Amino acid sequence: xxxxxxxxxxxxxxxxxxxxxxxxxxxVLRLGIGRRLAVAAVRTVIQLGLLGLILERVFALRxxxxxxxxxxxxxxxxxxxxxxxxxxxxxxxxxxxxLAMAVSCFAVGGVVxxxxxxxxxxxxxxxxxxxxxxxxxxxxxxxxxxxxxxLDHLSTRHAEIELRLAYGASRRxxxxxxxxxxxxxxxxxxxxxxxxxxxxxLPGMMTGQILAGAPPLQAVAYQIVVMFMIAAAVAGGAMLxxxxxxxxxxxADAVLRLDRLGTTK
Amino acid sequence: xxxxxxxxxxxxxxxxxxxxLSAGPFSARNGEGRELFSRVTIxxxxxxxxxxxxxxxSGKSTxxxxxxxxxxxxxxxxxxxxxxxxxxxxxxWRSKVTLVAQDAPMLAGTVGENLGFPFSQRCGCDRKxxxxxxxxxxxxxxxxSIPGDREIGTLSGGERHRLALVRGLLWNPPVLIVDEPLSGxxxxxxxxxxxxxxxxxxxxxxxxxxxxxxxALGAKADRRIDLVGNHGESPP
Numbered sequence: 294x295x296x297x298x299x300x301x302x303x304x305x306x307x308x309x310x311x312x313x314x315x316x317x318x319x320x321v322l323r324l325g326i327g328r329r330l331a332v333a334a335v336r337t338v339i340q341l342g343l344l345g346l347i348l349e350r351v352f353a354l355r356x357x358x359x360x361x362x363x364x365x366x367x368x369x370x371x372x373x374x375x376x377x378x379x380x381x382x383x384x385x386x387x388x389x390x391x392l393a394m395a396v397s398c399f400a401v402g403g404v405v406x407x408x409x410x411x412x413x414x415x416x417x418x419x420x421x422x423x424x425x426x427x428x429x430x431x432x433x434x435x436x437x438x439x440x441x442x443x444l445d446h447l448s449t450r451h452a453e454i455e456l457r458l459a460y461g462a463s464r465r466x467x468x469x470x471x472x473x474x475x476x477x478x479x480x481x482x483x484x485x486x487x488x489x490x491x492x493x494x495l496p497g498m499m500t501g502q503i504l505a506g507a508p509p510l511q512a513v514a515y516q517i518v519v520m521f522m523i524a525a526a527v528a529g530g531a532m533l534x535x536x537x538x539x540x541x542x543x544x545a546d547a548v549l550r551l552d553r554l555g556t557t558k
Numbered sequence: 559x560x561x562x563x564x565x566x567x568x569x570x571x572x573x574x575x576x577x578x579l580s581a582g583p584f585s586a587r588n589g590e591g592r593e594l595f596s597r598v599t600i601x602x603x604x605x606x607x608x609x610x611x612x613x614x615x616s617g618k619s620t621x622x623x624x625x626x627x628x629x630x631x632x633x634x635x636x637x638x639x640x641x642x643x644x645x646x647x648x649x650x651w652r653s654k655v656t657l658v659a660q661d662a663p664m665l666a667g668t669v670g671e672n673l674g675f676p677f678s679q680r681c682g683c684d685r686k687x688x689x690x691x692x693x694x695x696x697x698x699x700x701x702x703s704i705p706g707d708r709e710i711g712t713l714s715g716g717e718r719h720r721l722a723l724v725r726g727l728l729w730n731p732p733v734l735i736v737d738e739p740l741s742g743x744x745x746x747x748x749x750x751x752x753x754x755x756x757x758x759x760x761x762x763x764x765x766x767x768x769x770x771x772x773x774a775l776g777a778k779a780d781r782r783i784d785l786v787g788n789h790g791e792s793p794p
Contacts, residue, residue, distance in 0.1 A: 452663035455628055460729060461653025461681030546645045548630055 297505050309334075348422065357416040364425055368395045371429045375534075378437035381444040383541055383553050393436055393534035398428045401526040409518055427498065427519055428526045431483060435527030436534045439479030443535045446471040447542060447554060454549055464547045468539045472532070479531030483524050490520060578604035578765050579655065579733050581636045584624045586617050595785055600625055600767065602733065607759035608767045609776045612785030618769045619660055621785065622735050625767075626657040638732060653681035656729055660737040660769075662715075662722035669713075669721065670706030676729050687728055695724045699751055716742040723751055727758055734758060736768040740775070748772060 312334045319327045351359060372391035376382070402425040406412045412420045447454070450471070457467045490496055498519055502512035542550050582599030594617030602608050610618050623629050627636070627648040636643045636651055643651040653676075664672050677687045696702050699720040713721065723739050736755065740748040752775045759766035759780075770776040 450666075452659075452661075453665050455659065456663045456665060457675070457679070458628065458649070459626065459652055459657045459659060460676035460679060461649050461656075462679050463649050463681075466679050546627070546648045548627060548648065550630065 348418075351422070352418050355416075355418060357414075360416040360418050360421060363422065364399075365395070367426065367429055368398060371433045372436075375433045375437040375440070379441040379444060380556070381441075381448060382555050383444075383538070384555075385541060386440070386538070389534055389537040389541070390436055390440065392537060393530045394429065394432060396533055397432055397526045397530035398425055400529065401522050402428050405518060405522045409522075423498075424519070424522075428522060431523040432526040432530040434482055435479040436530045438482070439475040439531030440534050440538060442478040443471050443475035443538055444554060446474050447549075447551065451549060451551055458547055458549065462547065464539070464543045464545065467547060467549070468543060472535050472539065475535045476528065476531045480524070480527055483520070483527050487520050487524065490516070496520070576637070576640060577601035578606070579638050579767075581625050581655075582634060584621055584631065584634065586620045586624065588615070588617070595621065598785070600783070602765045602767055604765055605760050605762065606765050607756060607778075607780045608765070609779035609782050610767060610769050610785060611776065611782050616785045618785055619737055622657060622737050622767070622769065626652050626655055626735055628652075628657065649681055653679075654731050655733040655735060656726060656731040658722055658726040658734060658736045658739060662718040664710045664713075664718060664721070667710060668706060669704055669708045669710065672710060672721065673706075673725050673728060676725070682729070685730070692724070692728055695727055695754070698754055699724055700747055714742075716744070716747065719743060720747065720751060723754070727754060732763055732765070734764075734766045734768075736766065738769050738771060740770065740772055748775065752778070 312330070316327050316330055318324075319330055347363075351363060369391060372387060372394045375394065376386045376390040379386070402421075405428075406421050406424055407415060410420055410424070415421075454467050454471065457470075486494070486496070496516050496519070499512045499516040502515060503509055507515075542553055544550075579602040580599065583597035584600070585596045585598070586594045588594055598621060600621070610621065612618050620629070624631050624634070625636075627645075636655075638651070638654055665675060673692060674687055676682045677685055693702070696704060701717060701720055701724065704717070704721075710718075719739060719742050723736070726734050726736065734755075739755070740751055743751060752770075752772075755766055755768065756778065758764055768779075770779075776782070
């Protein structure tokens with residue numbers, strides 16, 4: 294297998310020309326996104342640069358407490374991002390998003406790193422951090438989509454929920470339809486990604502492994518594991534966050550508390 | 559023995575005197591904080607058709623929603639047939655004191671799903687939606703030819719209201735609470751629908767509380783509760 298071709302500063306400068314080209318297109322077509330593109334490009338460089346520096350240190354440290362601490366921090370940032378993506382909100386949305394994120398990611402991540410890949414030692418950062426990171430990034434989307442759909446369902450279709458309640462529905466029965474709707478919505482991206490994998494798109498991780506010189510079949514095996522773990526994490530995370538949010542809007546007395554739904558957080 | 563006998567006779571006496579349905583006290587304010595009604599208790603006897611009256615904006619719908627526990631209420635007692643229902647029993651209460659809400663809300667789906675869903679919920683699994691009764695009711699409100707697989711979105715406003723009424727009557731709870739069931743209906747349809755409500759109310763083990771805009775039909779109620787400036791129930 295060919296070894297990795299290293300990229301130096303000069304190569305990065307050449308790559309920068311590409312994003313500048315995108316900026317020129319934006320200016321010529323008056324898209325009005327030049328500023329945002331520039332900010333995003335700078336953020337990419339700074340955020341990834343910092344991540345690289347941190348990862349180098351962490352990989353060198355190899356201490357379980359540090360690794361777990363970083364993973365928890367990652368879930369907090371992901372939860373904040375997920376909660377901020379919904380158009381409606383409620384008090385405690387951050388905590389619900391974080392709980393759902395943490396439980397689904399650590400459960401699925403645990404199974405994958407410990408039982409499927411069998412990482413030794415259990416906290417080996419080279420495997421644990423990228424794998425959990427990928428789960429987080431995807432379940433973030435799933436949780437945000439699911440939560441957004443759930444809150445939207447509550448506000449636009451509350452008459453249907455109250456109709457069920459009027460005929461004696463329990464909390465579970467009354468919230469079943471919005472729950473299905475939300476989890477289904479949250480799962481659409483990963484189902485689409487799985488259906489298109491390898492035909493329409495070459496998944497990022499697989500591409501990366503092949504670039505790094507891994508045998509294609511090994512890269513495929515890893516990609517399959519990743520796709521499945523993302524599916525599980527998204528389904529679990531979206532379901533969990535909606536269950537948590539549901540408890541917020543309906544207690545055991547099954548009264549729909551739409552007054553707790555706000556447009557701002 | 560003697561105290562026991564006394565005790566049981568007291569209970570029977572108490573049961574005979576107590577109304578079939580009793581709930582309250584309810585209070586509400588409007589959006590601006592003005593008091594709509596305060597400490598209203600609703601009592602309805604068995605086989606009684608009671609009309610809740612008051613100008614628009616007086617809080618009639620709010621009171622009905624409080625009665626069935628669709629909005630948060632505190633320190634409210636709900637009694638039906640001498641049985642008290644706690645806050646945690648609200649689903650069971652609603653299955654027995656069922657609100658046919660204003661504007662005839664419907665589930666997205668077919669006519670059949672909308673008529674049948676209550677019987678698939680836990681509170682309704684011991685009841686059966688009698689297909690013959692269903693056909694009779696649909697016929698009586700002039701929806702006899704409507705197919706069960708018709709999409710709800712294709713119904714007119716008047717058809718929805720009649721369907722909502724059929725659903726309530728088919729569910730056949732001890733007490734029906736109906737909020738403006740006849741809106742959007744022509745005079746003939748309104749009269750035949752109202753007849754169904756009267757028949758329901760006067761059956762043993764049943765009662766009905768309704769809000770009606772039609773004064774002439776409302777006059778046929780057994781009793782009227784007026785919500786204007788009322789801090790309690792009007793005498794029969």
